[in-house]
Amino acid sequence: MKLMQPADGSGVGPRTPGVAAGRLDAEALARNFDDIAPPLSDHEALVAADRCYFCYDAPCITACPTAIDIPLFIREIATGAPEAAARTIFDANILGGMCARVCPTETLCEQACVREAAEGRPVEIGRLQRYATDILMAQGEHPFSRAGATGRRVAVVGAGPAGLACAHRLAMLGHDVVIYEAKPKGGGLNEYGIAAYKTPDGFAQAELDWLLGIGGIEIRHGQALGRAVTLEGLRAEHDAVFLGMGLGGVKALGLGDLEGVRPAVEFIAELRQAEELAALPIGRRVVVVGGGMTAIDAAVQSKLLGADEVTIVYRRGRDRMAASGHEQEHALGAGVRIVSGAVPVALHGEDRLQAVECAYTRDGSAGLEVTGERFTLPADQLFVAIGQSLAGVPDGLAVEGGKIQVGAGGRTGLEGVWAGGDCTPGGEDLTVTAVAQGRDAAMDINAALTGAGAARAAE
Amino acid sequence: MADLRCDFVGIKSPNPFWLASAPPTDKEYNVRRAFEAGWGGVVWKTLGTDPPIVNVNGPRYGAVWGADRRLLGLNNIELITDRPLDVNLREIKAVKRDYPDRAMVVSLMVPCEEEAWRAILGMVEETGADGVELNFGCPHGMSERGMGSAVGQVPEYIEMVARWCKAHTRMPVIVKLTPNITDIRYPARAAHRGGADAVSLINTVSSITGVDLDSFSPEPSIDGKGSHGGYCGPAVKPIALNMVAEIARDPETRGLPISGIGGVTTWRDAAEFIALGAGSVQVCTAAMTYGFKVVQEMIAGLEQWMDAKGHANLDAIRGRAVPNVTDWQYLNLNYVTKARIDQDVCIKCGRCYAVCEDTSHQAIAMKPGRVFEVIDAECVACNLCVNVCPVENCITMERLEAGALDERTGQVVRPEYANWTTHPNNPMARAAE
Ligand SMILES: Cc1cc2nc3c(=O)[nH]c(=O)nc-3n(C[C@H](O)[C@H](O)[C@H](O)COP(=O)(O)OP(=O)(O)OC[C@H]3O[C@@H](n4cnc5c(N)ncnc54)[C@H](O)[C@@H]3O)c2cc1C
Ligand SMILES: Cc1cc2nc3c(=O)[nH]c(=O)nc-3n(C[C@H](O)[C@H](O)[C@H](O)COP(=O)(O)O)c2cc1C
Ligand code: SF4
Numbered sequence: 001m002k003l004m005q006p007a008d009g010s011g012v013g014p015r016t017p018g019v020a021a022g023r024l025d026a027e028a029l030a031r032n033f034d035d036i037a038p039p040l041s042d043h044e045a046l047v048a049a050d051r052c053y054f055c056y057d058a059p060c061i062t063a064c065p066t067a068i069d070i071p072l073f074i075r076e077i078a079t080g081a082p083e084a085a086a087r088t089i090f091d092a093n094i095l096g097g098m099c100a101r102v103c104p105t106e107t108l109c110e111q112a113c114v115r116e117a118a119e120g121r122p123v124e125i126g127r128l129q130r131y132a133t134d135i136l137m138a139q140g141e142h143p144f145s146r147a148g149a150t151g152r153r154v155a156v157v158g159a160g161p162a163g164l165a166c167a168h169r170l171a172m173l174g175h176d177v178v179i180y181e182a183k184p185k186g187g188g189l190n191e192y193g194i195a196a197y198k199t200p201d202g203f204a205q206a207e208l209d210w211l212l213g214i215g216g217i218e219i220r221h222g223q224a225l226g227r228a229v230t231l232e233g234l235r236a237e238h239d240a241v242f243l244g245m246g247l248g249g250v251k252a253l254g255l256g257d258l259e260g261v262r263p264a265v266e267f268i269a270e271l272r273q274a275e276e277l278a279a280l281p282i283g284r285r286v287v288v289v290g291g292g293m294t295a296i297d298a299a300v301q302s303k304l305l306g307a308d309e310v311t312i313v314y315r316r317g318r319d320r321m322a323a324s325g326h327e328q329e330h331a332l333g334a335g336v337r338i339v340s341g342a343v344p345v346a347l348h349g350e351d352r353l354q355a356v357e358c359a360y361t362r363d364g365s366a367g368l369e370v371t372g373e374r375f376t377l378p379a380d381q382l383f384v385a386i387g388q389s390l391a392g393v394p395d396g397l398a399v400e401g402g403k404i405q406v407g408a409g410g411r412t413g414l415e416g417v418w419a420g421g422d423c424t425p426g427g428e429d430l431t432v433t434a435v436a437q438g439r440d441a442a443m444d445i446n447a448a449l450t451g452a453g454a455a456r457a458a459e
Numbered sequence: 460m461a462d463l464r465c466d467f468v469g470i471k472s473p474n475p476f477w478l479a480s481a482p483p484t485d486k487e488y489n490v491r492r493a494f495e496a497g498w499g500g501v502v503w504k505t506l507g508t509d510p511p512i513v514n515v516n517g518p519r520y521g522a523v524w525g526a527d528r529r530l531l532g533l534n535n536i537e538l539i540t541d542r543p544l545d546v547n548l549r550e551i552k553a554v555k556r557d558y559p560d561r562a563m564v565v566s567l568m569v570p571c572e573e574e575a576w577r578a579i580l581g582m583v584e585e586t587g588a589d590g591v592e593l594n595f596g597c598p599h600g601m602s603e604r605g606m607g608s609a610v611g612q613v614p615e616y617i618e619m620v621a622r623w624c625k626a627h628t629r630m631p632v633i634v635k636l637t638p639n640i641t642d643i644r645y646p647a648r649a650a651h652r653g654g655a656d657a658v659s660l661i662n663t664v665s666s667i668t669g670v671d672l673d674s675f676s677p678e679p680s681i682d683g684k685g686s687h688g689g690y691c692g693p694a695v696k697p698i699a700l701n702m703v704a705e706i707a708r709d710p711e712t713r714g715l716p717i718s719g720i721g722g723v724t725t726w727r728d729a730a731e732f733i734a735l736g737a738g739s740v741q742v743c744t745a746a747m748t749y750g751f752k753v754v755q756e757m758i759a760g761l762e763q764w765m766d767a768k769g770h771a772n773l774d775a776i777r778g779r780a781v782p783n784v785t786d787w788q789y790l791n792l793n794y795v796t797k798a799r800i801d802q803d804v805c806i807k808c809g810r811c812y813a814v815c816e817d818t819s820h821q822a823i824a825m826k827p828g829r830v831f832e833v834i835d836a837e838c839v840a841c842n843l844c845v846n847v848c849p850v851e852n853c854i855t856m857e858r859l860e861a862g863a864l865d866e867r868t869g870q871v872v873r874p875e876y877a878n879w880t881t882h883p884n885n886p887m888a889r890a891a892e
Contacts, residue, residue, distance in 0.1 A: 056808070
C-alpha cells in the first residue's frame, strides 16, 4: 500500500483525536489518490495483448454486460492499431474509457478469460481497454458521426452512465436529445461516486465532454424530475422519455441521529468534489457499515485521507459481501479492518459520535439473527453504506423490489417511457450495466420511433 | 556424462558448437571471449582480398519479431570482413596459438580465379588454422561482384573452385552453400565432385524483412532505399533442416560430412541438426541475440538429453533421423489417427473449433458449456487443431489400431504398410508384390 506520512509542522497526524483536516501532507495525499492502476506503456500493452488467444465465441465477450468484442480489440492493439481497437470498444460501450477504470473486471471479463482458468492470470483486459481508449480520446476528435436528422426529440433524465449511453446512441441515430439533470455537473456517480483513485485528473468530466462531441445532446442542469420538470411534461414535449436517474436515496441505519454519522455516498461525493483534499476533515477512528463497493470505497478513502483506524462492519460472512474478493483485498491492503458477521446496535456519544456498539450475528431459522454477544468500537465518524434507494418515482410507474419495473429494451409500463441503469432491476448496479441498459433502451426507442420495431413485429 | 567432443573432417573441438562466420567472429577480441565462454570452435568472418570491402554506414540489419519482441528472424546487408587481410591473419594466428584445442576454420571469398584462391590459402595455412570454409553463400552485395551466392548458384563454379582449393592446400576444405537455389542437392554434389571434404549450410536466405509504410522504403532502409539482405535466425531453421536432410540422404552425397547452420538457438535445435546428419553445428543469430553465454545452455542441455537417453557420444546420435526421412510416396497410408482432446486440461478457448470449422473439416463439435469434442467421422487427422491449441498435449493424435473402424472412410484399418505407389487411385500404381 502507499506510504502515509503525518503532516509536517501542523502537529496534526493520523492519531490526532476527533475529526480533523490535514492529517497527511499534500504530497502524501497526492500519492495516495494517484491513479491506482497506471496506464500501460506501448510495450507493456503489446506484451499483454499478445497473451490473448483470440478465443472462438469468447467467454469474455459474454461476461461483459456491454458485450465488447474483446478478442478483436486486443488483436487490434497487438497489431499496432490501437485507434481501431478503441473504435471496437466504443461501438459497444461509449463509456469504455470509464469502464476500463472502474469495472470489477475480476468478476466480469477477466474472470471468464480462459487464461484465468488455465493459469490464474487472465489477460489484462481492463488495462488494455484503457490503453486503447486513452489513445483515441487523447486525439480529441469524436470518433462517431450522426446519421441524418430524424426530427425526433427524446428526453433523458439523468446524466449518469445510463443516461449518457442512451443519449449518445440516440444522437448517433439522428435524434435530438435533451438531458434533464438535477445536479450542477453531469456524469452521475462517475463524477460523484466512483473512488477518486480510479478516475483521477478529472477524467469523468473530460469523458463527458468528449462524449458530447457527437453533437445533438443538450444537458440542462438543475432540472430535477419531480421538481423542475414532471414526467407528464416531458412526455408531452418529447417523442420518448428515458429515465436514468439512478438511486438518489440512501437507506438509513435507524439508530438515531448524531453528529459524525452520515451516508457514505455523501462523504464520497464531498471527497470527489473537494478542491483540496488536505482541507477535508476525517476522523481518527472511522467505522463503515456495509458490504458493497460503497463501503469499501468509503473505508479505503478514509484511510488514504489519514484516518488512523478504519473498520468495516458487515452483517454476514465475507463471502457474502457484494464487494469482490479483489476489492476486499484492496481494503485490507490499505490497512482497513473488516469485521464480518456483526451489526451496529447502538450509537454512543453526547453531542457527537464517540463509539458504535455492535452485536455479532448468526444465521438462524428465520434468517439473520442478532446475538447477545456485543462489542464496542470507539468512533469519531460512522459512514453508512447499506444501500441506496430509488427516490421520487413519478406517478404511474410500477415499482418492483424498490426499482422501476421494465420489460425488454427497458420499456416501462407507461407508453413512450423507457428506463435503465441503477433505477431499474436486472444486472448488478455497475457502471457497465448502466451503459448496456442505456444503449439497449436507445436501440429500442429508435426502433419505436422509426417504425423499425413495428415493421419487424409485423414480419 | 555424455562425451561432446567433436571430430569434423579431422578438425577437433571440445563440443560441436561453432560460431558461424559472421560479426561474432570478425576479430580477435570477440573470438577470445567466445572461447572463454565455451564455444567449441569458430569459423572466422569471411576474408577477402585487399583493399578491404566497405560496408554501408546506415543500418545493416532488419528483423522480424514474435511475442514480446522475441527476435525470430534477422536480415543483414553486411559484406565480408572490412578489415585488412594481414590484421585478420595475425589475429587468427594469435588466437589459435592460445586456444589449440578449439576449432579454427577460416572463411574465404576471393574472385573466381585460381591464383587468387591459391594465394590466400597459403596465407591462411601460415596461421595454423585447422581448415577453410569457402563462402559461396552471401546473397547480397558480394554476389553482384560475381562472388558469394553468384558462385554458389552455379554448380560448375563450385566444383571448379573446390578443386582448386583442394589442389592448393593440405587443410580440410568445407564448402558453404547458399539456400537461394531450387534444389540443394546439385550444389552439394558439385562440391563433392570437386573434392571438398565437407559442406556447411545454410548461408542466409535472400529477403526483405519489411516495408516502412510511411516512407515506402524496404527495411533496413538506407536513405530511403533498401536492398535484399540475407535472412537467418529461428525462422530459417526448418529450411536448413530440410536441406541438410536432403544432402544426408542423397545417394550421391551420402556420408559427405555436413556442418549444420541456420537458426540453431537451443541445444534442441543442435540435436536435431546432428540427428539429420550434421557433424558440427554453427551458430550466428542466437549469439547475436543473446551474447556468447548461450553456448552454456546448449552444452548443458545437449549433455542432459544425451545422458537421459543413454547416448554416450555424438556418433551415437549423428544421422539417426536420416533413414526416417523419405519421399511422400512412401508414407504409410494405413497409418490412421484421430485427434483427441483431453477435457481435463482443455481451457475452452475454442481455437481448435474455429480452425477446424472454418478452414478444415468441420470435425470438432462445440457442446454446451464450451465442451469441444472431435467427430471421428469427419476428422482427417490433419493436426491443425493440435498446432493451434495453446495448451501443450491437450490435443493429441491417437492411432487407430489395425482392425478398428475408421468412421470417416467407413473402412477397417488394415495392418499392413501400404503407400501411394500401390494405391488404386494412382494411375502409375505398381501391383504390390
Ligand atoms: C460509492 C460508489 C462506488 C462505486 N464504484 C463503482 C465501481 O468502482 N465500478 C462500477 O462499475 N460501479 C461502481 N458503482 C456503481 C455505479 O456508479 C453505478 O452503478 C452507476 O453509476 C449507475 O449509473 P446510472 O446512470 O444508473 O445512475 P447514476 O450514476 O446514479 O446517475 C444518475 C444521474 O441522474 C441524476 N438524477 C437523479 N435523480 C434525478 C432527478 N430526479 N432528476 C434529474 N436527474 C436526476 C443524478 O444526479 C445522476 O447524474 C459505485 C457506486 C457507488 C455509490
Ligand atoms: C550480420 C551477418 C553477417 C554474416 N556474414 C557472413 C560472412 O561473412 N560469411 C559467411 O559465410 N556467412 C555470413 N553470415 C551467415 C552466417 O554465418 C550463417 O550462415 C547464417 O546467419 C545462418 O545461421 P544463424 O541462423 O545461426 O544465424 C552472416 C550472418 C549475419 C547475420
Ligand atoms: S485433426 Fe484436423 S480434421 Fe481432425 S479435428 Fe483436428 S483440425 Fe479437425
